[in-house]
Amino acid sequence: MRSIAFINQKGGVGKTTSTANVGACLAALGKKVLLIDLDPQANLSIHFGVNVQGKDSSVYHLMCGKKKASEVLIKTSVSGLDIIPSDIDLASAEVELVNTVGRETIVKFYIEEMLDMYDYVLIDCPPSLGLLTLNALTVANEIFIPLQTEFFALQGVSKLLQTFDVIKKRLNSKLEITGIIPCMYDSRTKLGQAVLDKIKEYFEDKVFATNIRKNIKLSESTSHGMPITEYAPESNGALDYQALTKEIIAQEEKYLKGAA
Ligand SMILES: Nc1ncnc2c1ncn2[C@@H]1O[C@H](COP(=O)(O)OP(=O)(O)O)[C@@H](O)[C@H]1O
Ligand SMILES: [Mg+2]
Known part of the structure; x- marks a missing residue:
């Protein structure tokens, strides 16, 4: 099982789009995938047409101990792809859990038992390095950083890397940055x-060879509540995320060889 957090404290860089579409592409290849939406904006949930607003049944209610993981888990329309959704209630988690012991590992605590049902767990993070992102980084063993190939792409990256170092030292020694x-x-x-x-100079071989091109179909697919592979299977967006997913799977052969 691989668990991967998609993080970048900047908004609008492609975290949610990448989590959703890599998830859908992995599932299309027969993998069992769990998506976890840790952003109170719930964009990942909306991407799959999942709306649990007002139902007391999101990752927030799991974190508060009000619901079990199996009670908040939802099957998406994509076969093999499940999601633990978010809702706006999650926005108050940071404040409400401030005195809770072990609050950085609370999501992990509640979902641990179901993780071995999956080949991949992909976590969509909010645009901050607060409690929710910390939770993602204690569930995950890997970090993917989506970067928008625009002028300010690397701004804030050193802060992100500092956070990674601290988490690795104090909370999760297994954590590695495995993909840009x-x-x-x-x-x-x-x-x-x-x-x-510049990105390649900075991150060297951690950068995936596949660039996700600008493609309007990717933003359209969100509002239709489906992944790009279903909304526009012939689009550049679909082709790019399929190519990226192949690279992600190929990483496993590299690791296995490295371990042998
Ligand atoms: N490759 C792309 N081409 C065009 N629009 C994109 C692309 N990737 C993402 N978008 C759009 O850009 C916006 C921000 O992307 P999103 O994945 O939500 O970023 P984040 O989760 O980092 O905030 C969304 O409206 C999304 O549909
Ligand atoms: Mg997002």
């Missing part, structure tokens, strides 16, 4: 290429 995803890439501009070069 260049998102919203525009090959027609010099800037896109220049930023991509």
